[in-house]
Amino acid sequence: MTVDGFFAMGGYARYVWPCYALAISVLLWNLWSARRYHAQALKRAQRALAMAGSERS
Amino acid sequence: MWTWFYRLASPPYVYRTAAAFAPWFLLIAGIAIAYGVIDGLVFAPPDYQQGNAFRIIYVHAPAGWLSMFGYTLMAVAGAIGLIWRIKMAHAVSAAVAPIGASFTVLGLVTGSLWGRPMWGTYWAWDPRLTSELILLFLYFGVMSLRAAFEDPARGDRAAALLAIVGVVNVPIIHFSVQWWNSLHQGATVMKFEKSSMPGSMLWPLLAMFLGFMLFFGAMLCMRLRGEVLNRERQSSWVREMLRA
Amino acid sequence: MSVGAGSAMSLVLRRELTLSFRRPDQLLQPLVFFLIVTTLFPLALSPELSLLRDMAPGVLWVAALLASLLSMEGLFKSDAEDGTLEQLALSGQSLGVIVIAKTLAHWLVSGAALVVISPLVATGLAVPIEAFPIMMLSLAMGTLTLSWLGAIGAGLTVGLRRGSVLLSLIVLPLAMPLLIFGANATDRAIGGETAAGALYFLAALCVFTTSLAPLAATAALRITLE
Numbered sequence: 001m002t003v004d005g006f007f008a009m010g011g012y013a014r015y016v017w018p019c020y021a022l023a024i025s026v027l028l029w030n031l032w033s034a035r036r037y038h039a040q041a042l043k044r045a046q047r048a049l050a051m052a053g054s055e056r057s
Numbered sequence: 058m059w060t061w062f063y064r065l066a067s068p069p070y071v072y073r074t075a076a077a078f079a080p081w082f083l084l085i086a087g088i089a090i091a092y093g094v095i096d097g098l099v100f101a102p103p104d105y106q107q108g109n110a111f112r113i114i115y116v117h118a119p120a121g122w123l124s125m126f127g128y129t130l131m132a133v134a135g136a137i138g139l140i141w142r143i144k145m146a147h148a149v150s151a152a153v154a155p156i157g158a159s160f161t162v163l164g165l166v167t168g169s170l171w172g173r174p175m176w177g178t179y180w181a182w183d184p185r186l187t188s189e190l191i192l193l194f195l196y197f198g199v200m201s202l203r204a205a206f207e208d209p210a211r212g213d214r215a216a217a218l219l220a221i222v223g224v225v226n227v228p229i230i231h232f233s234v235q236w237w238n239s240l241h242q243g244a245t246v247m248k249f250e251k252s253s254m255p256g257s258m259l260w261p262l263l264a265m266f267l268g269f270m271l272f273f274g275a276m277l278c279m280r281l282r283g284e285v286l287n288r289e290r291q292s293s294w295v296r297e298m299l300r301a
Numbered sequence: 302m303s304v305g306a307g308s309a310m311s312l313v314l315r316r317e318l319t320l321s322f323r324r325p326d327q328l329l330q331p332l333v334f335f336l337i338v339t340t341l342f343p344l345a346l347s348p349e350l351s352l353l354r355d356m357a358p359g360v361l362w363v364a365a366l367l368a369s370l371l372s373m374e375g376l377f378k379s380d381a382e383d384g385t386l387e388q389l390a391l392s393g394q395s396l397g398v399i400v401i402a403k404t405l406a407h408w409l410v411s412g413a414a415l416v417v418i419s420p421l422v423a424t425g426l427a428v429p430i431e432a433f434p435i436m437m438l439s440l441a442m443g444t445l446t447l448s449w450l451g452a453i454g455a456g457l458t459v460g461l462r463r464g465s466v467l468l469s470l471i472v473l474p475l476a477m478p479l480l481i482f483g484a485n486a487t488d489r490a491i492g493g494e495t496a497a498g499a500l501y502f503l504a505a506l507c508v509f510t511t512s513l514a515p516l517a518a519t520a521a522l523r524i525t526l527e
Binding site for chain 2: 016
């Protein structure tokens with residue numbers, strides 16, 4: 001397969017490449033979303049700890 | 058023998074173990090997906106009937122599989138949480154939901170893009186596509202229901218029940234191509250006889266399945282850690298860990 | 302004095318029906334909604350009779366679905382608000398029996414009522430009279446299944462803010478297979494073909510739901526009441 005042929009995908013390029021682009025996007029979104037979720041949970045836990053600490057003092 | 062099961066119910070154990078597994082899952086997933094994409098896009102021969110469009114299968118089939126696997130896992134975890142009242146099971150169920158939903162969307166859209174050159178239409182109301190769409194709605198229903206409760210424990214239980222009720226849909230999706238006259242092609246990989254796909258096309262597909270599954274596992278681990286923290290915010294082990 | 306399950310069910314059934322008939326306006330609302338919604342389609346699309354006949358199954362079924370959903374929220378709501386539901390749960394009677402009785406009562410005044418006025422609506426949609434029996438049979442089974450699905454949804458969402466939207470979001474995806482086969486049966490009856498296959502499937506759905514939904518609805522209610 002030539003490089004041009006690779007990108008053209010036998011004429012199906014406008015179906016194949018969006019699929020792969022979407023697939024990568026979904027994988028990246030999952031990565032970003034999971035990390036963000038954990039980070040937010042961590043922040044909320046730290047805030048809860050700080051509030052409990054300040055209550056006692 | 059059951060100690061590993063009891064350990065799974067322990068939040069700090071889950072939190073630490075998920076942290077340990079995630080990077081490894083991600084690494085192997087990356088390798089498998091990289092191999093699968095390269096072999097599938099470059100080296101696998103074009104299909105006799107579909108030409109190069111068939112290469113969409115390398116992202117479409119794993120996505121579809123994960124959408125069903127994810128929902129089933131969500132329902133089973135919810136059932137375990139309901140029956141044995143294990144909070145960590147509910148945490149797993151909650152973590153799986155958005156991941157599974159995203160793969161359902163991927164499956165639907167890639168399927169739609171594949172359908173246009175193959176069947177001439179972006180969408181058809183055939184049993185497989187319709188039941189997969191219903192699966193997406195069910196995912197949204199479960200997530201919305203969980204979020205609607207002020208008491209998170211009650212939200213977990215309600216969402217678990219709904220997930221269990223909806224799991225009937227999963228076998229319908231899988232068997233729809235057998236039971237009805239469907240546009241969608243029948244099973245080529247998930248059957249008991251020898252697969253009907255030649256090796257040069259099959260290996261990258263298997264690699265993609267493996268890669269996607271491991272990626273799913275990695276995402277589950279990461280989200281699960283967030284779910285554990287949200288549920289265990291007030292507990293002593295979290296406080297100890299944060300103080301350190 | 303202990304009350305057996307059978308008398309408990311008939312007691313609750315009678316109570317529900319009495320309460321329903323005391324508020325005739327609430328009783329009629331879903332029916333009027335059904336009438337109005339089915340009128341919307343000829344107005345919006347086309348009054349041409351052949352077109353109406355083609356879309357009649359879909360219009361009838363979607364309207365029946367939506368009308369049933371409207372009244373579904375009330376299944377447990379008023380009893381939950383004034384504490385009766387908790388009393389019933391604590392009464393020592395099986396909660397399942399109470400849920401079954403309430404759902405059946407609800408179906409009688411909404412679903413069954415819809416079936417009764419469906420010929421009226423169907424005439425407005427140019428459905429031939431020969432199709433009426435199958436149409437009504439399929440609607441009867443369909444609305445019963447829907448009442449069960451709605452009971453699950455109502456049990457899960459009772460007491461939630463914006464519970465009605467969530468109820469629809471939960472019930473509608475579950476009701477989609479029902480819609481497909483019910484409308485198909487009606488469509489075949491209108492076209493003069495045999496609707497046996499679709500009716501059998503609908504019946505299977507109905508039996509499946511009737512046997513399992515009470516369990517799920519009761520479990521849902523227990524989760525809410527805990």
